[in-house]
Amino acid sequence: MPFKGVDYLLIDSSFREEELLVRQTARRFAEEKVMPLIRDCWRDGRFPSHLIAEMGRLGFLGANLEGYGCAGMSNVEYGLMMQELERADSGLRSFVSVQGALVMYPIHAYGSEEQKQHWLPRLQSGDAIGCFGLTEPNFGSNPAGMTTRAKRDGSGWVLNGEKTWITNGSVADVAIVWARTEEGIRGFLIDKGSAGFSTSDIHGKLSMRASVTSSLSLSDCRVPDSAMLPAAKGLKAALSCLTQARFGIGWGVVGAAMDCYETARAYSTVRKQFDDRPIASHQLVQEKLAWMITEITKAQLLAIQCGRLKDAGKLEPAHVSMLKRNNVSMALECARLSRDLLGANGIMDEYPIMRHLCNLETVKTYEGTDHIHALVIGERVTGVAAYR
Numbered sequence: 001m002p003f004k005g006v007d008y009l010l011i012d013s014s015f016r017e018e019e020l021l022v023r024q025t026a027r028r029f030a031e032e033k034v035m036p037l038i039r040d041c042w043r044d045g046r047f048p049s050h051l052i053a054e055m056g057r058l059g060f061l062g063a064n065l066e067g068y069g070c071a072g073m074s075n076v077e078y079g080l081m082m083q084e085l086e087r088a089d090s091g092l093r094s095f096v097s098v099q100g101a102l103v104m105y106p107i108h109a110y111g112s113e114e115q116k117q118h119w120l121p122r123l124q125s126g127d128a129i130g131c132f133g134l135t136e137p138n139f140g141s142n143p144a145g146m147t148t149r150a151k152r153d154g155s156g157w158v159l160n161g162e163k164t165w166i167t168n169g170s171v172a173d174v175a176i177v178w179a180r181t182e183e184g185i186r187g188f189l190i191d192k193g194s195a196g197f198s199t200s201d202i203h204g205k206l207s208m209r210a211s212v213t214s215s216l217s218l219s220d221c222r223v224p225d226s227a228m229l230p231a232a233k234g235l236k237a238a239l240s241c242l243t244q245a246r247f248g249i250g251w252g253v254v255g256a257a258m259d260c261y262e263t264a265r266a267y268s269t270v271r272k273q274f275d276d277r278p279i280a281s282h283q284l285v286q287e288k289l290a291w292m293i294t295e296i297t298k299a300q301l302l303a304i305q306c307g308r309l310k311d312a313g314k315l316e317p318a319h320v321s322m323l324k325r326n327n328v329s330m331a332l333e334c335a336r337l338s339r340d341l342l343g344a345n346g347i348m349d350e351y352p353i354m355r356h357l358c359n360l361e362t363v364k365t366y367e368g369t370d371h372i373h374a375l376v377i378g379e380r381v382t383g384v385a386a387y388r
Contacts, residue, residue: 003031003087006258008297014304015076022077026084029058034088041210042355045203047091048210049171056126060085060096062104068120070104076307079251083303087255090359091211093248098167099123101244103130106176106187109240110232115189119174131172133163133190133216134238140165141372143178144235148218150179150188156225157181159188159196159218165366169214170199176229177218178238187232188223196221207362243317246367247310250323251303253331253363254296256356260331261292263351264338271342279341288337296334299327318380325373332360 005012012020033051041048055061059071064078073081086093104123107115122128139145148161159179169175175190175197190197202213232238268280268289279285306323309315335357339346347354364370372387379385 003027003262006261006293006296008293009301011297011300011304015080019074019077019080022073023080023084025058026060026081027087029054029060030084030088030092034085034092038089038092038210039349039352039355042089042091043209043349045205045209047095047171047212051092052095052126052129055096056124060100061126062100062108062120062124063096065100065104065108065120068108068116069124070120074307075247075310076304079248079303079307082248082252083255083258085255086252087259089210089355090252090256090363091208093252093255094167094208094211097245097248097252098132099130101248102132102241103174103176105244106132106229106232106237106241107189110187110229110237111189112226112230114226115229119189122173128173129168129171131166131168131175131214131216132241133166133169133175133177134242135163135165137162137164137215141369143238144185146178146180146185148177148179150181150186152182153222157188157223157228159190159221159223161218163216163218164214165202166199166214166216168212169216170201171212172199175216177216178235184233185235185238187229187237189227189229190218190221190223191227194221194223207358209358239317242367243320246320246324247306247315249363249367250306250320250327253327253360254299254303256360257292257296257299257327257331257334260335260338260353260356261289261296263353264292264341265289267342267345267351285341288341292334292337295330299330302326316380318376321368321373321376321380324368325370325377328360328364329370332357332364335360 062070063073064075066072082093107119123130134143136146150157150159173192177188177190196219198217199214268285269278271279273279302323306315306319335353338353375386
């Protein structure tokens with residue numbers, strides 16, 4: 001039965017026609033192309049790579065960027081698209097998020113015109129895949145501590161270091177690698193197959209299984225001067241990319257919460273216990289459903305306001321921290337409550353809840369942990385940094 005949406009406060013009435021059309025396009029794609037196979041992909045630990053080209057044709061890759069073949073969506077349209085993709089699976093949204101926000105965005109914002117012309121059309125169509133190399137084995141929440149180095153050598157650069165927990169790492173045609181130089185932290189475009197550059201996949205994951213996660217190794221990796229992103233100067237440039245990705249996450253997890261909630265709501269109306277009445281008639285069940293629909297509604301409103309602010313050029317990184325922190329926490333609790341309502345059936349992959357729950361455990365900690373975003377918000381409201 002087609003998904004009708006979760007709209008307790010008639011929020012759809014606030015969307016423009018083109019926004020609803022984007023959502024419907026993404027919803028149809030997710031339901032027809034992703035949901036029938038995502039359980040097997042998650043079981044097998046593989047990403048449905050055959051869908052990349054179609055996502056490119058639909059304009060999902062780099063969707064809120066202008067030019068170079070990109071769809072030029074508004075940020076609300078982009079958010080609604082991410083919501084529907086993550087309703088299918090966090091791994092799918094993560095691929096689109098990395099491709100657009102962490103690879104195409106920095107090239108678009110900080111790259112030379114030659115770099116833009118070379119990479120952006122290929123990345124938009126899905127003919128090329130990218131990854132973003134910032135996190136290191138010993139530096140996750142503190143990227144300023146990175147040890148990867150890039151040293152000038154004649155007309156080029158030599159890079160040495162390690163990056164880990166990199167989505168798309170082993171399948172990427174280009175890696176954006178951040179490294180410390182004598183001029184500060186800079187970003188470099190590393191082509192797949194470059195001498196001294198290698199990747200290896202991370203196995204044994206119990207979360208984000210329908211996603212490729214890798215480590216990157218740079219051992220005297222030599223690149224030309226033209227590989228540097230000329231306008232990406234300092235850690236602030238790398239963090240600006242993370243802000244773009246976090247915005248998409250804040251919308252995406254609402255979709256995961258919706259899927260868990262709707263699964264639990266429907267299940268509770270047909271599952272019978274004790275007096276042969278559906279468990280939906282019990283007060284404790286209704287209390288859980290009431291909590292979920294209330295929190296999903298609040299998360300929707302937070303996402304929409306952030307989207308409107310972003311379209312108006314008024315969205316701040318601290319706003320995005322609230323969006324990401326609140327909505328991920330909400331989605332994770334919705335998954336846990338939904339699992340509880342399904343009882344033993346909640347752990348079966350016949351239902352999507354346990355898959356969402358496991359994925360959301362990762363989403364809570366990547367792109368800035370819950371605690372780091374709390375400190376960002378704390379600094380915003382007090383004026384005092386408390387990161388140490």
